[in-house]
Amino acid sequence: MSTGSGVRFISSLRVKFAASYIAIIAALLVVMNTYFPAASRDMIFASKLTFVKSQAAILETALRDIDTLTIDACTLVVSRLDVSGLSHITITGERGNVLYDSAGGSDGFVEKYAADVLRGFDVYYSSFSENAFLARAFVPITKDGAITGTVFVSERDAEQGAILSGLQRTLMNISAVIAIFSVALVAFILRTLLRRITGILRAIQSVREGEYTYRIEMRGRDELAMLGQEFDSLTGRLRETDDVRRRFVADASHELKTPLASIKLLSDSILQNENIDTDTVREFVADIGDEAERLARTTEKLLSLTRLDGGADKARSTVGTPVDMRDVAAATLRMLRPLADSEGITLKSDLDGGCIILGTEDSLHQIVFNLAENALKYNRPGGSVTVRLTRSETHAILRVEDTGIGVPEDDLPHIFDRFYRVDKARSRAFGGSGLGLSIVRDTVTALHGEISANARSGGGMVFEVRFRIYNQENPRQK
Ligand code: ADP
Numbered sequence: 001m002s003t004g005s006g007v008r009f010i011s012s013l014r015v016k017f018a019a020s021y022i023a024i025i026a027a028l029l030v031v032m033n034t035y036f037p038a039a040s041r042d043m044i045f046a047s048k049l050t051f052v053k054s055q056a057a058i059l060e061t062a063l064r065d066i067d068t069l070t071i072d073a074c075t076l077v078v079s080r081l082d083v084s085g086l087s088h089i090t091i092t093g094e095r096g097n098v099l100y101d102s103a104g105g106s107d108g109f110v111e112k113y114a115a116d117v118l119r120g121f122d123v124y125y126s127s128f129s130e131n132a133f134l135a136r137a138f139v140p141i142t143k144d145g146a147i148t149g150t151v152f153v154s155e156r157d158a159e160q161g162a163i164l165s166g167l168q169r170t171l172m173n174i175s176a177v178i179a180i181f182s183v184a185l186v187a188f189i190l191r192t193l194l195r196r197i198t199g200i201l202r203a204i205q206s207v208r209e210g211e212y213t214y215r216i217e218m219r220g221r222d223e224l225a226m227l228g229q230e231f232d233s234l235t236g237r238l239r240e241t242d243d244v245r246r247r248f249v250a251d252a253s254h255e256l257k258t259p260l261a262s263i264k265l266l267s268d269s270i271l272q273n274e275n276i277d278t279d280t281v282r283e284f285v286a287d288i289g290d291e292a293e294r295l296a297r298t299t300e301k302l303l304s305l306t307r308l309d310g311g312a313d314k315a316r317s318t319v320g321t322p323v324d325m326r327d328v329a330a331a332t333l334r335m336l337r338p339l340a341d342s343e344g345i346t347l348k349s350d351l352d353g354g355c356i357i358l359g360t361e362d363s364l365h366q367i368v369f370n371l372a373e374n375a376l377k378y379n380r381p382g383g384s385v386t387v388r389l390t391r392s393e394t395h396a397i398l399r400v401e402d403t404g405i406g407v408p409e410d411d412l413p414h415i416f417d418r419f420y421r422v423d424k425a426r427s428r429a430f431g432g433s434g435l436g437l438s439i440v441r442d443t444v445t446a447l448h449g450e451i452s453a454n455a456r457s458g459g460g461m462v463f464e465v466r467f468r469i470y471n472q473e474n475p476r477q478k
Helices: 013-064 070-078 109-118 156-206 223-272 279-318 325-344 361-379 424-427 436-446
Strands: 088-093 100-103 123-129 131-144 148-157 322-326 346-351 354-359 384-392 393-403 450-455 461-468
Touching: 013 088, 013 123, 013 131, 013 148, 013 223, 070 088, 070 100, 070 279, 088 109, 088 279, 109 131, 109 148, 131 156, 148 156, 148 424, 148 436, 156 223, 156 436, 279 436, 322 325, 325 346, 325 361, 325 384, 325 393, 354 361, 354 461, 361 384, 361 393, 436 450, 436 461
Parallel strands: 346 384
Antiparallel strands: 088 100, 088 148, 123 131, 131 148, 322 354, 384 393, 393 461, 450 461
């Protein structure tokens, strides 16, 4: 047999919980029903034996002083003493001959032990049967070291026996009530618990099958409710990641499709047009080359992003070696100078020394290059770009400022998103893919830095990147 969720019934939590709980309750009930009656019985036995022993001792003391034990002497002694609590008294002579017997017969007890008692042994006996306590004492009568007879006393108490039996019955009844109540309670707790656990299991199965909108919504404030909340927030995160992934794949496919479509169109035009002249062919082939280059650039950027995504954790723990940002920035700006010149834009730089941070030259180059290239691409003829590197006590701050077209306020929050472009046509004209800034942001984050983008007063943009200065004395400081 198996439960709905595929767990074998015998190994299910329900069976384990129920079995453990019932075993504990059963053990408690067994102890209650055996230990307490047994302890009370032992106490009563002890008091009964003390009683018959003292009664036998009284009789023995009184009979010890009689020179010759006779029937009359025994009857007289018994009648004078207060031994009314006893149910049976037997007195024998030195040979075991019965001289006095209050009730006639002693179930053969006197006959059985007489020889032992006449040899000087005391015999005591107690039992509980037929709802009555029976206590017996059988002792020798000793005078001047010689045994002159024996005294046997017995007490049968049905009253205390009835009380003990009543106690046992009451305990049994209470046990039955506890057992029924416990089983009902266990069943109730397990039902509730299992309903909630099954809810969580069902949710996990749904999410595993891709249904990220599934919510557990478990009431209460216990561990299961917390588990439900954690699960809900986990699925929320999964859904977000899944959305981002889908969007990314869709955008990436779109981005790759456009240059591929152009290549196809251009090559078809060459193939289908028989009378095409060499110059046009050269022009088309050059365009095909441009598109192929764009494809290669986009693919390279996509790979870069994938590397950043996959290696983010690794980058966080080992962010590289100490690098002087001024050297990297100066080299990068040298590379961009021809672009600035061809666009008629003044490229100025003011770079402080001592900006040593933990990173790699490649990643810093990536950051400076993308920001400065954008500042040139989205500029105006005759405009300017200023790259400043300043060092505060704790941070290295890179500011890339331009006098360009700027970003409309509504677009500003999105410019770091993947494939986001404010002006598609302008971006494409410069071979842009909308991936540059997201690569910059991911790289800065991997190096524990911060980045911000703001409109520059008087037009254009200001991008600011902050990194903590590498502290040689305390290299672990991030
Ligand atoms: P792209 O490859 O299109 O340049 P980016 O991720 O580098 O992609 O930039 C995203 C968009 O942000 C660009 O398409 C552009 O519209 C805008 N942008 C980035 N930098 C600037 C800037 N300095 N001035 C104006 N707009 C900018």
